[in-house]
Amino acid sequence: MNLGTLKKKIFKSIKNHNEIIIARHIGPDPDAIASTNALKLAIKETFKNKKVLVVGKSVSRFKYLGEMDNIDENVLNNPLLIVLDVPNISRIDGINFSKYKDIIKIDHHPYEDKMGNIEWVDDKASSVSQMITELILDTNLLLPKKAAENLFLGIVSDSERFSLSYTSSKTFYLVAKLIEKSNIDIVSLYKCLYMRPFSEIRFQGYIATNLNVTENNFAYLKISKEAILEYGVDIAAASNLVNNFNYIKEIIAWALVVYDEKNEIFKVNIRSRGPVINNIASKYNGGGHPLASGARIKNENDVNNLFAELDEVCKKYNEDRKI
Numbered sequence: 432m433n434l435g436t437l438k439k440k441i442f443k444s445i446k447n448h449n450e451i452i453i454a455r456h457i458g459p460d461p462d463a464i465a466s467t468n469a470l471k472l473a474i475k476e477t478f479k480n481k482k483v484l485v486v487g488k489s490v491s492r493f494k495y496l497g498e499m500d501n502i503d504e505n506v507l508n509n510p511l512l513i514v515l516d517v518p519n520i521s522r523i524d525g526i527n528f529s530k531y532k533d534i535i536k537i538d539h540h541p542y543e544d545k546m547g548n549i550e551w552v553d554d555k556a557s558s559v560s561q562m563i564t565e566l567i568l569d570t571n572l573l574l575p576k577k578a579a580e581n582l583f584l585g586i587v588s589d590s591e592r593f594s595l596s597y598t599s600s601k602t603f604y605l606v607a608k609l610i611e612k613s614n615i616d617i618v619s620l621y622k623c624l625y626m627r628p629f630s631e632i633r634f635q636g637y638i639a640t641n642l643n644v645t646e647n648n649f650a651y652l653k654i655s656k657e658a659i660l661e662y663g664v665d666i667a668a669a670s671n672l673v674n675n676f677n678y679i680k681e682i683i684a685w686a687l688v689v690y691d692e693k694n695e696i697f698k699v700n701i702r703s704r705g706p707v708i709n710n711i712a713s714k715y716n717g718g719g720h721p722l723a724s725g726a727r728i729k730n731e732n733d734v735n736n737l738f739a740e741l742d743e744v745c746k747k748y749n750e751d752r753k754i
């Protein structure tokens with residue numbers, strides 16, 4: 432199906448349902464929260480009487496992108512489920528997937544699970560926020576200002592300020608249109624996204640000081656509970672700092688691990704600027720993009736095994752480039 436037809440089909444399905452649930456991945460990032468809320472706002476603006484709920488665990492640090500709705504799945508009547516920014520069913524947050532018949536998936540991760548009969552997957556798109564921007568601009572969906580702000584933030588965040596490889600002329604074209612149509616204030620939006628407490632910068636210094644770097648240019652750190660307490664940061668902030676360790680000469684892939692005591696799980700965040708790491712992450716209850724992935728691991732031994740595999744892939748990467 433060509434893209435134009437697909438976008439029309441998505442619009443038609445939205446139009447034909449009175450109840451719409453929008454979901455995204457567990458452990459959401461700004462793109463996940465921004466895109467789901469933007470789509471909700473656009474649908475509500477276009478079709479005033481529809482019931483549209485954004486579901487999943489709320490994250491206080493991303494409150495400026497919108498709040499989550501409460502959902503009672505037992506009272507739904509022929510709902511449409513729209514799943515954004517997640518390729519696999521097991522990583523969808525906040526819903527019982529098997530309850531839904533009509534499902535739309537819109538995602539920019541490499542294809543994994545089939546979810547519904549309408550699927551728009553573009554693993555070359557910078558973000559799902561970019562895809563939702565395109566959907567709104569190319570259909571009769573309206574674009575309220577708050578939705579435009581969210582979409583801008585989602586694109587900026589997932590593309591690391593237009594610096595990652597899937598930033599394309601299409602990204603810039605859509606962002607230009609977005610700004611032209613909505614008159615958003617970019618400077619204040621950057622402030623929402625990047626303002627942080629000094630404790631986080633101090634903590635970043637702690638990570639930089641304690642990061643282990645192997646001879647194969649793999650860097651890793653298990654962040655201790657004591658360090659998190661000492662610096663007064665929360666664990667979500669700690670793992671988000673992973674993005675700040677790009678463009679370091681001696682490091683080609685890196686991983687930060689925090690232990691989530693409440694859920695008794697090691698949360699691993701992995702980044703790379705060369706070796707592909709998502710296939711390794713997927714072996715450890717994780718996944719993501721080729722150069723940006725995460726994993727949730729039950730026992731510490733597996734964390735060490737994951738590190739060993741990442742180190743190995745760095746070694747291989749270096750060897751291949753020597754030839």
Ligand SMILES: [Mn+2]
Nearest residue numbers: 462516559589
């Ligand atoms: Mn994304």
